[in-house]
Amino acid sequence: MAKRKASGKRSGSGSGTPLTWKDWLRRIVKAGLAVALVGAIALGTWVAIAVNQLPDYEALKQSQNEQTIRIRSNDGTVIVSMGPNYGQWMTLEKIPAVMTDAMIAVEDRRFRSHLGVDPVGMARAVYTAWERRGSGRRWQGASTITQQVARNLFLTNNYSVGRKINEAVLSFALEWKFTKDEIVELYLNKVYFGGGSYGVDAASRRFFGHPASELSLSEAAIIAGLVKAPSRYSPTADAQAAIDRASVVLQVMQETGAITPAQAAAAQPTEVKLARQSNQNSARYFTDWALPQLDTLIDETNEPIDVWTTLDLGMQKAATAAVQNDTPKNLQGALVSLDRDGAVRAMVGGRDYVTSNYNRATQSLRQPGSAWKVFVYMTALEAGYRPDDRVVDEPVSINGWSPKNSSGRFAGEMDVRTAFAYSVNTIAAQIGNEVGYSSIANMARRFGISSPINTQPSMVLGSSEVRVIDMARAFAAIQRGGVSVTPYAITKVTTADGDLLYQHRETSPDQLVDKWVAAGITDLMQTAVNTGTGRAAQIGRPVAGKTGTTNSNKDGWFVGFSSGLTTAVWMGRDDARAVGGLQGGRAPATAWADYMRVAVAKRPVEQFDTEVTLPDWILGNEQDSYLDAPDEGGMLVDENGMPIELPGEPGERPPADRPIDQQWIDDMTGRGRPEPQRPNPAPPRGDAPGATTNGQGQRPPPAPQPAPETRPVGQGGIY
Numbered sequence: 278m279a280k281r282k283a284s285g286k287r288s289g290s291g292s293g294t295p296l297t298w299k300d301w302l303r304r305i306v307k308a309g310l311a312v313a314l315v316g317a318i319a320l321g322t323w324v325a326i327a328v329n330q331l332p333d334y335e336a337l338k339q340s341q342n343e344q345t346i347r348i349r350s351n352d353g354t355v356i357v358s359m360g361p362n363y364g365q366w367m368t369l370e371k372i373p374a375v376m377t378d379a380m381i382a383v384e385d386r387r388f389r390s391h392l393g394v395d396p397v398g399m400a401r402a403v404y405t406a407w408e409r410r411g412s413g414r415r416w417q418g419a420s421t422i423t424q425q426v427a428r429n430l431f432l433t434n435n436y437s438v439g440r441k442i443n444e445a446v447l448s449f450a451l452e453w454k455f456t457k458d459e460i461v462e463l464y465l466n467k468v469y470f471g472g473g474s475y476g477v478d479a480a481s482r483r484f485f486g487h488p489a490s491e492l493s494l495s496e497a498a499i500i501a502g503l504v505k506a507p508s509r510y511s512p513t514a515d516a517q518a519a520i521d522r523a524s525v526v527l528q529v530m531q532e533t534g535a536i537t538p539a540q541a542a543a544a545q546p547t548e549v550k551l552a553r554q555s556n557q558n559s560a561r562y563f564t565d566w567a568l569p570q571l572d573t574l575i576d577e578t579n580e581p582i583d584v585w586t587t588l589d590l591g592m593q594k595a596a597t598a599a600v601q602n603d604t605p606k607n608l609q610g611a612l613v614s615l616d617r618d619g620a621v622r623a624m625v626g627g628r629d630y631v632t633s634n635y636n637r638a639t640q641s642l643r644q645p646g647s648a649w650k651v652f653v654y655m656t657a658l659e660a661g662y663r664p665d666d667r668v669v670d671e672p673v674s675i676n677g678w679s680p681k682n683s684s685g686r687f688a689g690e691m692d693v694r695t696a697f698a699y700s701v702n703t704i705a706a707q708i709g710n711e712v713g714y715s716s717i718a719n720m721a722r723r724f725g726i727s728s729p730i731n732t733q734p735s736m737v738l739g740s741s742e743v744r745v746i747d748m749a750r751a752f753a754a755i756q757r758g759g760v761s762v763t764p765y766a767i768t769k770v771t772t773a774d775g776d777l778l779y780q781h782r783e784t785s786p787d788q789l790v791d792k793w794v795a796a797g798i799t800d801l802m803q804t805a806v807n808t809g810t811g812r813a814a815q816i817g818r819p820v821a822g823k824t825g826t827t828n829s830n831k832d833g834w835f836v837g838f839s840s841g842l843t844t845a846v847w848m849g850r851d852d853a854r855a856v857g858g859l860q861g862g863r864a865p866a867t868a869w870a871d872y873m874r875v876a877v878a879k880r881p882v883e884q885f886d887t888e889v890t891l892p893d894w895i896l897g898n899e900q901d902s903y904l905d906a907p908d909e910g911g912m913l914v915d916e917n918g919m920p921i922e923l924p925g926e927p928g929e930r931p932p933a934d935r936p937i938d939q940q941w942i943d944d945m946t947g948r949g950r951p952e953p954q955r956p957n958p959a960p961p962r963g964d965a966p967g968a969t970t971n972g973q974g975q976r977p978p979p980a981p982q983p984a985p986e987t988r989p990v991g992q993g994g995i996y
Contacts, residue, residue, distance in 0.1 A: 331450055331451070331454055334455060334459055334463075337430060337463060338366060338463070338466070344360055344578070344579050344580070344581065344582070345358065345359070345360045345361055345362045345363055345581035345582070345773075346358070346359040346360060346568070346571075346581075346582055346584060347359075347362065347581070347582070347583045347584065348564050348567070348568070348584045348586060349583055349584065349585050349586060350560075350586060350588045350589065350590045350593075351585070351586065351587055351588060351589055351620075351622075351768070352589075352590070353585070354553060354590060355482075355483075356560045356563075356564060356586070356588065356590075357560065357561065357564055358473055358483075359568070360473075361473055361474075361475055362472075362473050362474045362475065362479040362482075362483065362581070363466075363475045363476055363479055363581055363773075364466075364474070364475070364476050364477075364478030364479030364480075364481075364482055364488075364489070364581070364773065365478045365488065365773045365774060366466055366476075366478075367462075367465065367466060367476070367477060367478050367488075367489050367490065368462065369458050369461065369462045369465075371489075371490050372462075372465055372477060372489055372490070372492075373489075373490065373492050373497060375492070375493075375494045375497045375535075375536070376465070376477055376489065376492050376497040376500065376501070377461060377465065378530060378535035378536070379494075379497045379498055379500075379501035379526055379530055379535070380422070380461070380464070380465060380501050380504070381422070381461070381533075381535075382501075382526070382529045382530045382532075382533045382535050383501050383502065383504075383505075383525075383526045383529050383530075384422055384425070384501075384504060385421045385422040385423075386529075386533050387421075388421065388422050388423075388457070388461070389457060391421060391423075392449060392452050393421065393423045393424070393445070393448030393449045393451060393452040394421060394423075394424065394445050394448055394449070395421050420444075421448065422460065422461060422464050423448040423451050423452055423460055424444050424445070424448045425464060425468065426448075426451060426460055426463050426464050426467065427444050427447035427448050427451060428440075428444055429467050429468065429469075430463075430467065431443075431447055432444060432447070465477050466478070468504055469504075469507060470483075470500060470503045470504065470507055471503055471507025471508055471510075471511045472484075472507070472511060472513070476489075477489040477492070477500060480500050480503065481496070481500065482552075483552065484496075484499070484500070484511075484512055484513065484551055484552060485549070485550070485551065485552055486551075486552030486553070493549075494527075494536070494540065494543075494544045495523065495544045495545055495546045495548070495549050496549055498523035498524075498526040498527050498530070498544065498546060499512055499519050499520075499522075499523045499526075499546055499549060501523075501526045502519065502522035502523050502525065502526045503519075503522075505522070510522045512549075512551055513551065516551075519546075520546045520547055523546040524546065527541045527544055527546075528541070558629070558630045558631055559593055559594065559597045559625075559630070560588060560590075560593055561630045561634065562624050562625060562626030562627070562630060562634075562636045562638060563586070563588050563593070563621065563623075563624040563766065564586075565626075565634065565636060566624065566626075566636060566638075566639050566766065567584070567586055567766035567767055568584075570766060570767055571584065571767070571770070574767060574770060574779045575770050575778045575779050578778075580772055580773070581772065581773040582770055582771065582772055582773070582778065583770070583771045583772075583773065584767055584770050585767070585768045585769045585770070585771070586766050586767055586768065587616070587620035587621050587622060587765065587766055587767075587768055588621065588622065588623070588624070588766070589622045589623065589876075591875070592614060592622045592623040592872075592875070592876045593622075593623045593624075593625075595623070595871075595872050595875035595876060596612045596614060596623035596624075596625045596872050596876075597625055598871070598872075599612065599846075599868040599869075599871040599872040600612055600625045600628060600846075600868060601628055601629075602868075602871070603864055603865075603867050603868035603871060604628060604848050604864065604868065605848070605856070605857070605858030605859070605864055606858075607850070607856070608848050608849060608850055608856060608858070608859075609627050609628060609633075609637060609848070609849065609850065609851055610625065610627070610628060610637075610846070610847065610848045610865075610868065611625060611626055611627065611636075611637035611638040611641065611745045611846070611847045611848075612624070612625040612638065612745070612844065612845070612846050612847075612868070612872065613625075613638045613639075613745050613746045613749040613764075613844065613845050614749070614842060614843070614844040614845075614872070614876060615749050615750065615753045615762065615764055615842070615843045615844075616841065616842060616843075617753070617756070617757060617762075617841045617842075618762070618783055619750070619753065619762040619763045619764045619765050619783075620764075620765060620768075621764055621765065621766050622842065622876070623844075623872070623876070624636075624638050624639075624746075625638065626638045626639065626640075635851070637745065637847065637851075638744075638745045638746055638847075639744060639745070639746050640744070641744065641745070641847075641851075642728055642742035642743065642744060643742055643743065643745075643832045643847060643849060643853075644739055644740060644741070644742055644743075644827045644831070644832050645739040645741075645743050645748060645825045645827075645832070645834055646738065646739040646824075646825035646826045646827040646832060646833075646834060646862075647700045647702075647705075647738065647739060647810075647823065647824060647825045647826065647862075648739060648748065648823045648824065648825030648834045648835075648836050649721075649736075649737070649738065649739030649741070649743075649825065650697065650700065650705050650737065650738075650739070650823065651751070651752070651755070651798060651802070651823055651836075652717050652720045652721045652724070652726075652751075653705050653708055653709050653712075653717050653737045654693070654697055654705075654708070654798055654801055655720055655755075655790060655794055655797075655798045656708075656712045656713075656716050656717045656719075656720045657693070657708045657711075657712050658793075658794045658797040658798060659720070659790055659791070659794045660712050660716070662693055662708070663693065663797070664692065664693050664694040664797055664800050664801060665692050665693070665694065666692060666693050667690055667691070667692055668690070668691060668692070668693055668696055668704050668707070668708075669689060669690050669691075669704075670682070670687050670688040670689055670690075670691060670696065670701050670703050670704055671687050671689070671703060672687060672703070673703050673706050673707055673710075675706060675710050675734045676734060678706075678733075678734045678735060680702045680703055680705075680706045680735075680738065681702065681703075682701055682702050682703060683700070683702070683861075687703065688701070691704075693801070694800065694801055694804050695804075697801040697802075697804070697805060697809075698801065698804040698805040698807075698808055698809030698810070699809050699810060700805075700809070700810050700823075700824070702738055705737045705738065706734065706737055706738070708737070709734065709736070709737035710734065714732040714733070714734065714736055714737070715732055717732075717736065717737065718730040718732055718736070720790075721741075721751070723789045723790070724750070724751035724754050724755075724761075724789055725747050725750040725751050725754070725761070725762075725763075726741075726743055726747050726748075726751060727744070727747055728741065728742055728743055728744060728747070729741065729742075739825060739827065745845050745846075745847045746764055746845070748834070748836050748845045749764070749836065749843055749844065749845035750762055750763070750764055752822075752836045752837065752838055752843050752845065753838065753843035754789055754795075755795050755798055755799060755802075755821075755838075756799075756821070756838040756841070756843050757786075757795075758792045758795050758796075758886075759788055759789050759790040759791060759792055759794060759795035760786045760787070760788055760789065761786045761787040761788075761789055762786070763783075763784070765781060767779070767781060768780075768781045769781060791892070793892065796885075796886055796887045796888070797887070799821045799885050799886075799887055800885075800887040802821035802822055802823055802837065803819065803820070803821040803885055803887070805821075805822065805823055805824070806820045806821060806822050806837065810823075810824045810861055810862065811823065811824050811835065811837065811862070811866055812866075813835075813862075813863045813866035813867050813870060814835055814837055814866040814867075814869050814870050814873075815870065816839065816870050816873050816874050816877070817874075818839055818840065818877070818882045818883075819839060819882070819883065819884055819885055820837055820838075820839045820873075821837055821838055821839070821885060822835055822836055822837020822838065822866075822869070823835070823836055823837065824861060824862030824863075824865070824866055825862055826859055826860065826861060826862050828855075829855030830855060830856060830857065830858075830859040830860055831849055831850070831853050831854065831855050831856070831859075832847065832848070832849040832853075832859070833847070833848045833849060833858075833859030833862050833864055833865045834846065834847050834848075834862055834865050835862050835865040835866040835868075835869045837869060839873060839877055839883075840877040840880040840881065840882065840883050841877075841880065841883065842873065842876055842877055842880070844869055844872060844873060844876070846865040846866075846868050846869045846872075847865065848864055848865050848868070
């Protein structure tokens with residue numbers, strides 16, 4: 278059988294003939310197309326699912342999870358920002374075009390043409406990665422604006438292939454569902470610019486002190502340059518690095534046609550003025566005290582808020598310097614300064630917040646020493662004492678307690694004003710024993726002392742512990758004429774859009790003591806500064822205040838007021854050990870003066886109102902008042918308020934030429950008439966015990982009584 282001639286064509290695999298390169302190419306292309314088709318279908322399905330699961334645009338705008346709280350001083354300066362700062366949402370129409378153009382030019386110049394992922398950028402990133410292989414440096418330059426939005430909203434910043442794939446899928450989904458303008462608006466409001474600031478408005482307010490709608494070309498270039506490395510190019514951290522980076526941004530904008538060469542040349546990043554950054558360390562004692570008060574002022578909210586406070590940054594700086602410079606070595610110090618209505622203008626809780634955040638101004642309980650005598654003397658004034666009354670500095674013992682003066686001597690008779698000015702302990706002890714310790718405790722309670730108060734005799738010298746802010750509050754009420762003062766820190770709370778959430782309004786104050794009592798104690802405190810223990814607190818204008826030191830100088834105080842500002846200063850050790858350098862309260866008084874010279878420098882000088890009319894019940898004890906003629910139709914009464922029956926016809930008046938004096942009263946009441954003579958009984962054998970005669974069987978006239986203005990303190994009493 279004849280053999281069939283072999284065909285010249287090579288058959289498939291069954292023939293055993295090897296494939297040519299064209300066969301392999303054909304197969305690879307077919308397989309590639311098949312894989313690409315399957316991949317495209319899978320990617321399209323994945324993207325479609327992602328699009329379906331994406332939130333709507335309004336939900337994406339509200340996607341931040343943490344609340345931002347900006348705490349501002351009384352002039353609007355941001356003291357500290359708590360949590361991420363998102364600023365105000367800016368629509369693309371409100372954002373200056375130079376800001377948008379700068380971001381697109383430096384971050385994604387083909388943003389308007391790609392579909393979410395930039396193939397050219399990917400290729401460049403791959404090439405850069407190949408060049409840097411083995412160096413450990415990350416890929417960079419591949420992420421488009423859309424990819425950054427996807428990462429910021431839905432993913433983390435970890436570098437992995439899986440994350441990059443998810444990022445690409447989400448980028449396609451974002452481009453499918455939203456417009457380019459919506460995507461870039463999300464980006465400009467969500468990207469991180471450093472310093473806790475997210476979005477161009479937050480960055481603009483932090484670095485330049487104004488909203489993003491007012492950004493100039495130079496400012497926009499600085500902000501756009503931050504995205505690459507926020508901490509490295511921050512203008513507050515390295516101004517020169519920020520300027521150099523801004524110059525690069527301007528050059529790129531010129532290359533892409535976003536700005537002309539003339540505009541690039543006119544931009545001057547070196548002349549941009551940065552917003553003043555406050556010293557957070559100095560004010561953190563205040564903010565730590567103020568922030569918890571928000572819970573009682575506004576309802577819970579997650580939106581960004583601005584908290585406007587009473588803090589004066591200039592006063593705060595002066596207060597911090599005074600405490601740090603004047604507090605003796607190894608001691609702590611605290612200061613609270615209140616305005617007339619209780620607004621806290623400065624608060625220092627220690628020498629350094631970073632070292633110790635314990636707020637000694639509001640939390641620490643310390644003995645006030647002689648500064649407590651303000652309550653003792655106010656109680657005495659309210660009970661009828663006057664600054665000119667005479668008292669005696671002499672040894673005294675009360676229930677076994679015998680106080681001593683710091684001088685170790687007794688000065689004898691003096692007036693109340695001098696006793697207070699020189700902080701005489703024995704007289705304070707006698708006054709306390711007379712007016713009553715419970716009355717003094719009640720007076721302190723009225724003026725805002727909230728800590729426990731003991732009522733032992735030694736309490737008159739300040740043995741009860743108090744807070745610095747409470748002492749400032751009490752003295753502020755005295756400065757206000759005896760009207761209550763409540764310290765407060767927050768004036769208003771607003772949203773980032775300016776909507777008012779809370780506005781401080783002072784409640785009706787209480788009159789704690791009559792004005793003449795407040796005027797009297799002010800008189801005493803002014804003397805203490807002018808001539809007494811508080812001379813170190815003189816500042817060239819009227820000052821009223823009181824020093825205070827405790828046993829072994831464990832605590833030193835000065836509390837006083839001038840020109841409507843009341844300030845309390847304390848110094849000591851946290852462990853209450855005895856220390857040197859606090860004798861006589863000089864160091865606290867010096868710190869007080871150094872602070873107040875700055876704090877009241879722009880305030881008018883105010884004289885204290887210490888000339889007041891005393892009430893009738895006090896004036897009624899004076900002889901001149903007692904001898905005044907009664908009103909027409911009135912009647913005379915005795916010391917118990919009972920009518921005095923006069924001899925003669927009802928309504929009989931004394932002769933017009935005879936004044937109503939003590940002699941007339943004695944004649945009319947029979948007190949001045951001599952007793953009728955009685956036969957003398959036979960004298961006993963020797964004088965009876967306790968009987969004193971003048972040799973004629975009559976008792977001598979009674980010993981003369983002290984004049985009304987002379988008050989032997991500690992005998993008898995009002996309490």
